[in-house]
Amino acid sequence: MIVLNTYAIITEQFPNKETKVKDFDPYILKDNLLEFTYQEDGDLIKLLFVKKRIDQEQVNCKLVINYMPYSRMDRKIEGDLFTLQYICAFINDLHFEKVYVIEPHSAKTIELLRNSEAIYPALDWLPAIMDQMQFTDQDRIVFPDKGAAARYHNTGYDHSCIFDKTRNPETGRIENMLLKQGDIPKGAKCIIVDDLCSAGGTFLWAGQTLKQMGASEIYLLVTHCEPRVLSGKLLDQDSPIDKVFTGTSMMQQTHPKIEYITINLENYV
Numbered sequence: 001m002i003v004l005n006t007y008a009i010i011t012e013q014f015p016n017k018e019t020k021v022k023d024f025d026p027y028i029l030k031d032n033l034l035e036f037t038y039q040e041d042g043d044l045i046k047l048l049f050v051k052k053r054i055d056q057e058q059v060n061c062k063l064v065i066n067y068m069p070y071s072r073m074d075r076k077i078e079g080d081l082f083t084l085q086y087i088c089a090f091i092n093d094l095h096f097e098k099v100y101v102i103e104p105h106s107a108k109t110i111e112l113l114r115n116s117e118a119i120y121p122a123l124d125w126l127p128a129i130m131d132q133m134q135f136t137d138q139d140r141i142v143f144p145d146k147g148a149a150a151r152y153h154n155t156g157y158d159h160s161c162i163f164d165k166t167r168n169p170e171t172g173r174i175e176n177m178l179l180k181q182g183d184i185p186k187g188a189k190c191i192i193v194d195d196l197c198s199a200g201g202t203f204l205w206a207g208q209t210l211k212q213m214g215a216s217e218i219y220l221l222v223t224h225c226e227p228r229v230l231s232g233k234l235l236d237q238d239s240p241i242d243k244v245f246t247g248t249s250m251m252q253q254t255h256p257k258i259e260y261i262t263i264n265l266e267n268y269v
């Protein structure tokens with residue numbers, strides 16, 4: 001979905017699967033901000049068409065990327081293309097005045113995108129969730145892998161824990177998770193914080209380990225959550241995860257264990 005200055009751009013598909021984009025009235029062009037929500041690769045061509053149309057009016061435009069496509073393909077993996085670099089080159093070629101990325105998976109996105117800045121809303125949501133959970137010094141913020149620890153290392157939470165995660169690159173399955181830093185006091189409430197929940201394997205494993213270590217309640221806070229989570233075990237009744245807090249960048253389906261949080265862009269751009 002593409003939203004220009006709060007107006008949703010209407011797109012359709014021609015019978016031959018080419019993309020049809022409804023033109024917009026140039027009167028809406030003022031302090032231009034384009035919000036881009038990626039769901040499939042076809043959305044990238046919609047972004048191209050809309051930006052080229054804006055360029056015809058010779059005005060500047062800023063871009064907000066709600067979820068950075070290909071942000072996990074941020075390095076060369078044997079046998080696969082390092083695709084994030086090509087997606088970033090595609091966006092660079094559209095010449096936005098500024099690009100805001102809502103929680104990219106790693107620093108590589110910001111390194112590759114010109115005039116870009118990362119926004120981390122989960123860190124702003126965390127204090128309210130801690131209040132809601134009545135957090136005390138006995139409770140813990142948990143970073144489930146090195147990537148999360150690197151993104152949030154300077155958040156200033158004294159009682160945080162870091163796991164070391166091993167994922168098999170061939171199968172994509174988690175093979176091990178060990179607590180590398182911190183401790184879990186008996187009965188601790190835990191909030192696991194990360195950028196993205198996909199199939200949920202990372203958080204199921206972390207949740208089970210935390211339960212075995214004596215945690216009482218376990219919550220997950222992720223900026224992005226893929227609909228894939230609905231077909232996994234993470235949201236089952238007997239899952240160790242009591243509740244998931246997430247943004248609406250990838251899904252909005254209601255579920256008793258999911259609480260959505262809306263990002264107020266005005267706070268960031």
Ligand SMILES: O=P(O)(O)OC[C@H]1O[C@H](OP(=O)(O)OP(=O)(O)O)[C@H](O)[C@@H]1O
Nearest residue numbers: 147167194196197198199200201202203
């Ligand atoms: O719900 P899941 O299917 O477990 O996927 C979610 C996890 O995957 C991503 O990390 P990734 O394992 O890609 O980390 P890396 O880039 O550091 O290898 C993300 O940061 C989560 O930790």
